[in-house]
Amino acid sequence: MNAVQIQSARKMKRAQTILFFVVLLGLIIWSSIGAEFSFGALFSGIGESFRFIFFDFLPPDFSSLSQLIEPALQTLYMSVVAMVIGSVIAGMLSFLAAATTSPHPYLQIGVRAATSLFRNIPVLIWTILLVAAFGLGAVVGTMSLILISIGMLTRSFAEVLEEIDMGQVEAVRAAGGSYFQVLSQAVVPQFLPGFIGWSLYNFEINVRASTIVGMVGGGGLGFILQSKLKLFQYQEASMAVLLVLVIVLIVEMITNRVRERII
Known part of the structure; x- marks a missing residue:
């Protein structure tokens, strides 16, 4: 394999890598839209989740063990x-x-x-x-x-x-x-x-x-x-x-x- 072929193979591999990540990013965005996923909603609910877990859910009621x-x-x-x-x-x-x-x-x-x-x-x-x-x-x-x-x-x-x-x-x-x-x-x-x-x-x-x-x-x-x-x-x-x-x-x-x- 000569230098031209090696360079061409490298360019092809680079293009395939870029295409893979572009397709992957597109799938992530498409899936997020379909699932109505939002980082804003995720982070906005952290405080309420924290309150529920540590004030409502915990501590366990050991009297109910029986x-x-x-x-x-x-x-x-x-x-x-x-x-x-x-x-x-x-x-x-x-x-x-x-x-x-x-x-x-x-x-x-x-x-x-x-x-x-x-x-x-x-x-x-x-x-x-x-x-x-x-x-x-x-x-x-x-x-x-x-x-x-x-x-x-x-x-x-x-x-x-x-x-x-x-x-x-x-x-x-x-x-x-x-x-x-x-x-x-x-x-x-x-x-x-x-x-x-x-x-x-x-x-x-x-x-x-x-x-x-x-x-x-x-x-x-x-x-x-x-x-x-x-x-x-x-x-x-x-x-x-x-x-x-x-x-x-x-x-x-x-x-x-x-x-x-x-x-």
Whole structure:
């Protein structure tokens, strides 16, 4: 490449960079107009936000803690049930969704498509739909978390199965092992650490998501939080938020320790 070509390439790259930033700036301005975003409105509301948080919302009302214990336990129950049922169903589906273990390519595509539907519809939408169909309550919240868990874990488990050492699989096949013998002797032992790790991670996600689920009628702490906000009982709502934070941090600490010991 001669000097003229090098200079031309540099000019082309510079022009592409300028064009990229011009398009990016245009998208930002267009999106800001569409969203009616304004820095003036943002900064003008800082004082009111400060007053609300530090004078209305805080400090938490610790006297309301006794009322929150049962909803907090309900939140944990929902998360555990969703994790257990979701991981078991997803574990079975993942063997059909992974290229290394699926008996037929069409079955693999079908399972991936179905579980993708569960995963890509937000948990909030699932909860609203289920509340409309079944009414308010923790059962609806648990069902929403199960659907999301199945969608997320099937994909994650399938990826774990597609990364296993195929040498062990081929060795069992060469010894005349059947499909189920291959799974039990070569696949499952390699799959279990990933199964446990992703299931625990899903439990963490469920604990966080259960609060959002509860705020639209799915039970647990989220439902209490929404009720307190509607009744303008902000300091009791603040206590609920603090309890959610404590639960999330404790669950994260425990699951991290378990993963370190098992995996």
